[in-house]
Amino acid sequence: MNLIAFLRDRLKSERQRLGLTQMELGQAGGVDRRTQYKYETGSSEPTLGYLRGVEGAGVDVPFTLFGVRTEDCQGAIDWPLLWQAVEDVGLFCARRVPDCPEGMRRDLVERLYAAYVEHKRSKQPLTQRQDRNDLVSAMWEKETHG
Incomplete structure (x- = not known):
């Protein structure tokens, strides 16, 4: 299934x-x-x-x-950050890569969420849309160009 x-x-x-x-x-x-x-x-x-x-x-x-x-998962996942990662990847793909494969989108969300969590832990949250977009773009470039 x-x-x-x-x-x-x-x-x-x-x-x-x-x-x-x-x-x-x-x-x-x-x-x-x-x-x-x-x-x-x-x-x-x-x-x-x-x-x-x-x-x-x-x-x-x-x-x-x-x-x-x-x-059962309280504290395990920062849901607002996960929603933010999903939205940011969705916006990036809609603008730059509309035919992005679903598996790659999920991978980007997972990696972006991890980056957001790390930024939050370091007390440097990514609050500006442009900063978040730059991070997604960098991840995309690394994924597609090694």
């Missing part, structure tokens, strides 16, 4: 746990019932905006994505 299969099953179980219809959860995520159905059947992948929306409706996003309940 691949990652999308796990995600679709967990997304559906979260919707059922919350007692929501596909239309209701879709609305929370800013999509229609048909798109929600596609997410739950694995024929389409949810977007970051959608995940943020359904998180507000009570969906346990760490469980949906990784199979680990939020309460």
Whole structure:
């Protein structure tokens, strides 16, 4: 079973746990019932905006994505930094590499998140969008040009 299969099953179980219809959860995520159905059947992948929306409706996003309940991973992941890394890589790819393979995107997010955590530990958080964009660009160059 691949990652999308796990995600679709967990997304559906979260919707059922919350007692929501596909239309209701879709609305929370800013999509229609048909798109929600596609997410739950694995024929389409949810977007970051959608995940943020359904998180507000009570969906346990760490469980949906990784199979680990939020309460079981408190302190293990800095969720605001992870969201920032996902957003920054998404913006970089949309602007510079729209056809970036999904595996490479995930690798960039993982490495960028680690860099953000390290900057935060050193008391030098990357708060400026340009600084974060420069870091993603440097990682991309290293990945593609060795």
